[in-house]
Each structure stands twice: as structure tokens, then as C-alpha cells.
Amino acid sequence: MATEVKRPKMDEGVEFRLNRFLQWCDQVCLKLSEKVYVTHEGTAAEYGMLAKDDIEEGEVLFTVPREAILHEESSKVSGVLDKEEEILKSASNWVPLLMALLHEYTSSQSRWRPYLSLWDDFRKLDHPMFWSKDERDTLLKGTGIPKAVDTDLDNISKEYSDVILPLMTKYSEYWSPQTHTLELYTQLVAFVMAYRFEPFQEPDEDDDDDNEDEQEIASSPPMMVPMADMLNHIANHNANLEFTPDSLKMVSVRPICKGEEVFNTYGQMANWQLLHMYGFTEPFPNNSNDTVDIPVSNFYKAAQGITSELELSLLEEKWKMLNEMEENKPIIFGEQGCLTDTALNTVLKVFSMSKEEFSDFKESEGWEEDDENEEDTALTLSKEGLPKVQAIWKKLIHGATKLTLHGYKDSKNEGREDDPDKMIMENKEAFTKLNSRQQRALHVRYGQKSILYELLELTKP
Missing domain, CATH: 3.90.1410.10 (set domain protein methyltransferase, domain 1)
Known part of the structure; x- marks a missing residue:
């Protein structure tokens, strides 16, 4: 990392x-x-x-x-893992590997001991899961990381109590709750987060039968x-x-x-993903893959601000329909514009519909015929296209962007020049006084806010 x-x-x-x-x-x-x-x-x-x-x-x-x-099939406990395959299934697909690592990391006879011993303390990876909750909620406010970490920790605890502990009791010759604690399990999750490799998720559809060996690799589980x-x-x-x-x-x-x-x-x-999953960031502005999420609820709130009292009930209907359509996932923006342009296109169209247009939309249960193809939509919502979109779309994006900015630490102003994070980033002496966690959090925050500030400029009324 x-x-x-x-x-x-x-x-x-x-x-x-x-x-x-x-x-x-x-x-x-x-x-x-x-x-x-x-x-x-x-x-x-x-x-x-x-x-x-x-x-x-x-x-x-x-x-x-x-x-x-090192993976579940190459571990000494592969037989047990195969036998308990159904119990070990999880959404992350990591549990079998984690069970293998619990054994191999603590076994003096493990063939991977010289490899695993490189890390004498996985906390040194310094994922936000090892930060205090106060540090996460303060330093990473608005970035989406605190919620992701809380979800991780809840899932880890549940997985450990529901799956890991019962198997330890059943196979005490390989695992012990006294040695293989929840704390160690959590640390190994961080290790797998940071260092796992997942070659491919699915075989290429164009592959023919002559590539059976390659297709076998394509379905491989995560590995070290x-x-x-x-x-x-x-x-x-x-x-x-x-x-x-x-x-x-x-x-x-x-x-x-x-x-x-x-x-x-x-x-x-993006830097928020690197910090969450790997425990590090790229210094701002080096990460060309940086992104920021704008909740769809912020577009709804922005729409409330430009809707008359007589039309508020119609807006409520639109919001309800978007949720029913499951068009409520965050809208993602990067350096080149919107990365989830199809979703944003839907949100903007629905919120800007007249009463008659929305009625037709409901009756037809969606778009009857969209005269825009995917390339047109992507271009319209790109960095180059945003200044040219219709006025109501600009207002919705501008308003949602402002609301998102207000969710960050120390975001009291709307202008980039007044941003406290910007002042620290440009002051080398002030930046070096921050500890490593504060510096990484700053890279995440300011990277995201920089995208939002540019979005405000692009959508000025």
C-alpha cells in the first residue's frame, strides 16, 4: 500500500x-x-x-x-473448509480464506509462516476500522467511510459469532476461541482487505472450450x-x-x-476506497480516480427548494416513484463529470417533469421511448456538457452539490477559497503538523470537496 x-x-x-x-x-x-x-x-x-x-x-x-x-484449497484446513462449504458461504466470499488464515497465521508448522510473519501486527495497516469512532466520525465526516466501517464491524462481529465460533468448537484441533479471537479475526479481515487478489469474477463469454484452464482461474476465490x-x-x-x-x-x-x-x-x-479498504491514500491531487457521492435525497431536497407550495405534493409523488424504481443510489461524480450518468439522467428528468408529463410517465410505467442514447447522456452530464444543460437541471445539481458540501467537517462556507482544508493543504508547515490519520483524512475530504467545488462552478445559474 x-x-x-x-x-x-x-x-x-x-x-x-x-x-x-x-x-x-x-x-x-x-x-x-x-x-x-x-x-x-x-x-x-x-x-x-x-x-x-x-x-x-x-x-x-x-x-x-x-x-x-495461499487460499482455502491450499491450506492445511482445506478438508474442513470443503466439508463445511455451505455454512461458510457469505456475501463477501471471504470467510473460507479467513478461516484458513486464522489457522495458518497462528500455526508454528504452517508452510506460509515466513510469509505471514512479515506482518507482526495487522493494526499497522491502520484501516479506519482501527481508528476510534470519534476519529472516524470527526475526521471522515461526509466522506461515506464512517458508515461503511460501521457496517463492516457489525458484519464482522455477526460473522464471528454466528459462523466462526461454532466451527471452532466443532474443530477444536485446528482453532481455539482463546487464540483465534474476534480481535484477531478483525485484523485478518483488514489484512485480506489490503492484500487479497481476486483474479476475475467470471470467465470471458468469448472464451471457447480450449481455454478451460483459464476459465478455472477466472472462478477462483480470493487469494493471498x-x-x-x-x-x-x-x-x-x-x-x-x-x-x-x-x-x-x-x-x-x-x-x-x-x-x-x-x-x-x-x-x-478513489481515495475514500483506498483508505477504507487499504488504509492509505494518494496525496491530493495525484489520484486521477477520485470520486464523490451525492445522495439522491439531496436532489430531492434541492427540488423542494425550487418547488412552489402548490407543487409539493407532486414532488412527493415523484420521490416516492424514484424509490419504488430503486433510483435512490448515490450519484457518483469524478474529475470528468458524472460516472453514473444514466441514473442521474433519470433523477433529473423525473424531478423536472410537469404534472402532465409525470402523469404520462406513471401511466406508461417508465420511458416509452428515450430519444437519447447512452453516449448522448454521458456527454450531456460530462464536465464539458454540464454548463449547457437546461436551467432546472443546473439548479437541481447545484443545490444537491451545496447540500453535500455542508456535510463535511468544517464546511461552513460554499466557496473553495474559504475552505479550511484548502488552507491547510496549501500550508506545508500546517500540513506536516497533522498526524498521519489527519493527513489521510484530509486527502480524502479535500479530494471529494474539490470535485464538488468544480461542480458548483459548472452549474452556476
């Missing part, structure tokens, strides 16, 4: 653990290119990979045999991939993990200069 703050120099214990891990890599035939090396110094986080020499695009940096990958999780993330990454039937390979996707850090990508992740 990448952070904007360098961690202090690691102690000799970390050096010992890293050397033992590299020896283990040799034993399991994990092949590392001579052009790279793993280190705990000079990288973006606790561990990282640096280039010893110049690397060209398309070079293999390391190869991980499938036998070295030694060495691959040493690489940190940035949006402008220089390496990618490729999956083959026999191994996983990290391949350079552009030239890498000697001394440069090798970065993987976890996907197109």
Missing part, C-alpha cells in the same frame, strides 16, 4: 523477517528478476520493490507458482499472493499482475528507471 507519509526506519526484526521471507521464496520456486529487489527502505510503505536496473516495458519482474499461493502484495499502489502504476494456468506474473507496463519504485494497481480506486 502507498501512503503520503514515510514510515520510520524499520528495526532489525523486520530485516530478519524479510530475509527469511526471501529465503522461503527460493524454496517455493518464486522467481524474482535480477533487476528488482524487495526492501523496507526508500519505498512508499513498510515494504516495497525497487528497480536495480532500467526495466523495459513487458519484462517479467517475478513469477509466483500456483503452489505458493506472496511477493505480489509487496508492491504498493498508485493510479499511475508501472506494473500489472497477469494470471496464467501455472503461475502469476508481475509484468512491467511501461519503462521503469533504475532506483524507481515498482507500483502495482488495485484498480480504479
Whole structure:
């Protein structure tokens, strides 16, 4: 994981653990290119990979045999996990892997011990789930993270009591509630959040029968991939993990200069997602994938502000219908405009309908014929298109944006120039006085608010 703050120099214990891990890599035939090396110094986080020499695009940096990958089927407890497959099913699909990790992390005989011992305390990942509730609610107010973490912690606790504890009692030769506590389980959830790999969710529909091995990989559960999780993330990454039937390979996707850090990508992740799932952020404004959510309820409230008293009952009907249509998920905006343009298009059209138009809409149970295709809608609600939308749409977007801004910490004003977060971001001395959590929270908040401020400019009446 990448952070904007360098961690202090690691102690000799970390050096010992890293050397033992590299020896283990040799034993399991994990092949590392001579052009790279793993280190705990000079990288973006606790561990990282640096280039010893110049690397060209398309070079293999390391190869991980499938036998070295840790997942539910490769664990010593795979038999139990197979037997209890139905009980272990969960929405996250992580429980079997977590059960395997509970055993392997605490077993002195585990074949993955040199790998798992790299992390002596998973709290160092510093996910918001390890922050106090007051820190989350204060520093991350308005970002959506506090609600997501509360949901996570509730699900973890329920999963542990309903699924994990009964299986521990049933298979006491592998697990013990005294050792495999809720606290450890929670920490391992953070570990899986930060370092898991999920190759593909579904086989490619275009694949033919000759690609059965590749399709088998495509349905693989989440897994832990030694060495691959040493690489940190940035949006402008220089390496990618490729999956083959026999191994996983990290391949350079552009030239890498000697001394440069090798970065993987976890996907197109906004800073709030990176902090929630991985415990770090990219410094503002480096994350080109940053996004912000505007609740549909804020469009409803904005509509109330521009609706006459005589039309309020009609507005209530519109809001009720949008909820019945399940058009109530947050509208997502990024640097280039609306990312959920179809949903926003529906919301704006419904709220701006006349009484007659809405009556026709209800009778036809939706759109009879929409003369706009998806490309037209995307262009209309893009950064370039927003200044040209009809006046009522501008008012709705502008009003919903203001309401969203008011939900952030210290957001007392509507202008970017008066924003306290902006003042701190531009004052290096003030920024360095913040602790690491405050800095990461600031990157999340100000990244989101910057998108909202631009949206206000684009939708000025």
C-alpha cells in the first residue's frame, strides 16, 4: 500500500523477517528478476520493490507458482473448509480464506509462516476500522467511510459469532476461541482487505472450450499472493499482475528507471476506497480516480427548494416513484463529470417533469421511448456538457452539490477559497503538523470537496 507519509526506519526484526521471507521464496520456486529487489527502505510503505536496473516495458519482474499461493484449497484446513462449504458461504466470499488464515497465521508448522510473519501486527495497516469512532466520525465526516466501517464491524462481529465460533468448537484441533479471537479475526479481515487478489469474477463469454484452464482461474476465490502484495499502489502504476494456468506474473507496463519504485494497481480506486479498504491514500491531487457521492435525497431536497407550495405534493409523488424504481443510489461524480450518468439522467428528468408529463410517465410505467442514447447522456452530464444543460437541471445539481458540501467537517462556507482544508493543504508547515490519520483524512475530504467545488462552478445559474 502507498501512503503520503514515510514510515520510520524499520528495526532489525523486520530485516530478519524479510530475509527469511526471501529465503522461503527460493524454496517455493518464486522467481524474482535480477533487476528488482524487495526492501523496507526508500519505498512508499513498510515494504516495497525497487528497480536495480532500467526495466523495459513487458519484462517479467517475478513469477509466483500456483503452489505458493495461499487460499482455502491450499491450506492445511482445506478438508474442513470443503466439508463445511455451505455454512461458510457469505456475501463477501471471504470467510473460507479467513478461516484458513486464522489457522495458518497462528500455526508454528504452517508452510506460509515466513510469509505471514512479515506482518507482526495487522493494526499497522491502520484501516479506519482501527481508528476510534470519534476519529472516524470527526475526521471522515461526509466522506461515506464512517458508515461503511460501521457496517463492516457489525458484519464482522455477526460473522464471528454466528459462523466462526461454532466451527471452532466443532474443530477444536485446528482453532481455539482463546487464540483465534474476534480481535484477531478483525485484523485478518483488514489484512485480506489490503492484500487479497481476486483474479476475475467470471470467465470471458468469448472464451471457447480450449481455454478451460483459464476459465478455472477466472472462478477462483480470493487469494493471498506472496511477493505480489509487496508492491504498493498508485493510479499511475508501472506494473500489472497477469494470471496464467501455472503461475502469476508481475509484468512491467511501461519503462521503469533504475532506483524507481515498482507500483502495482488495485484498480480504479478513489481515495475514500483506498483508505477504507487499504488504509492509505494518494496525496491530493495525484489520484486521477477520485470520486464523490451525492445522495439522491439531496436532489430531492434541492427540488423542494425550487418547488412552489402548490407543487409539493407532486414532488412527493415523484420521490416516492424514484424509490419504488430503486433510483435512490448515490450519484457518483469524478474529475470528468458524472460516472453514473444514466441514473442521474433519470433523477433529473423525473424531478423536472410537469404534472402532465409525470402523469404520462406513471401511466406508461417508465420511458416509452428515450430519444437519447447512452453516449448522448454521458456527454450531456460530462464536465464539458454540464454548463449547457437546461436551467432546472443546473439548479437541481447545484443545490444537491451545496447540500453535500455542508456535510463535511468544517464546511461552513460554499466557496473553495474559504475552505479550511484548502488552507491547510496549501500550508506545508500546517500540513506536516497533522498526524498521519489527519493527513489521510484530509486527502480524502479535500479530494471529494474539490470535485464538488468544480461542480458548483459548472452549474452556476
